Amino acid sequence: MKTANLEPGREYQYEEVLERISKGSYTCATIKSAAGRDFPLIGVSDEQFALITRTAIASHIGLILSGSRVVGPRTHQRTLHPALMNGISLCAKGRAQSVNYPGVSGIRIEKTSIKEFGLDSPLTSDLSVLLVAECSAPSRRREIALSLARAFDKLGCSFPIRVFDCLHDRCFATEAEYVEFGCINFLLHDLPQGHDIGKESLRAAFTQLYAPVNLS
Numbered sequence: 001m002k003t004a005n006l007e008p009g010r011e012y013q014y015e016e017v018l019e020r021i022s023k024g025s026y027t028c029a030t031i032k033s034a035a036g037r038d039f040p041l042i043g044v045s046d047e048q049f050a051l052i053t054r055t056a057i058a059s060h061i062g063l064i065l066s067g068s069r070v071v072g073p074r075t076h077q078r079t080l081h082p083a084l085m086n087g088i089s090l091c092a093k094g095r096a097q098s099v100n101y102p103g104v105s106g107i108r109i110e111k112t113s114i115k116e117f118g119l120d121s122p123l124t125s126d127l128s129v130l131l132v133a134e135c136s137a138p139s140r141r142r143e144i145a146l147s148l149a150r151a152f153d154k155l156g157c158s159f160p161i162r163v164f165d166c167l168h169d170r171c172f173a174t175e176a177e178y179v180e181f182g183c184i185n186f187l188l189h190d191l192p193q194g195h196d197i198g199k200e201s202l203r204a205a206f207t208q209l210y211a212p213v214n215l216s
Helices: 014-023 046-058 138-153 175-190 199-209
Strands: 010-012 029-032 038-041 062-066 091-095 104-110 114-116 127-132 161-164 210-213
Touching: 010 014, 014 038, 029 046, 046 062, 046 138, 046 210, 062 175, 127 138, 127 175, 138 161, 175 199, 175 210, 199 210
Parallel strands: 127 161
Antiparallel strands: 010 114, 029 038, 062 127, 062 210, 091 104
């Protein structure tokens, strides 16, 4: 399978990757955010993305793809909507636990570039994949998520693809539920007190930050 892995052992500024794409020296899949913008899916080829999409369709589920590889590092994400200028932090204190990777805490991860330090490094920019499905049984959701993780392991990506059946113990049956959750738990968490950003603006901002797969 054709891959789109960047050279390992270093980090890449987003502008450098975009320049490589424009010059034709680097090729990857293009993905559309929920807001309708096209982005390069860094580290994922057209063939790999087609397999991700087919896997979601065959499993009768939707997926939410997020992270620096989807819509750029957070320095770039802040430029996508006025509400994001101060609404997303530029660093994280670890990685959340997924069905296929343990959580990591006690480290500082700068979200300003694409890091290519290998599968075993918690600093490597990963790809987050969230399951969206109507099935309510936790065991069934986890089973589907583990099946997805096994399928994605075969893609040959040089970075972790973290698959989540839920976030903060919350499962999602629809994309709208995820947007509501994200506005409250991600954007509002980082916005300064006394802000005057309304709910509709928050929703519009949050849809800039992820790409839906097999969701209508």
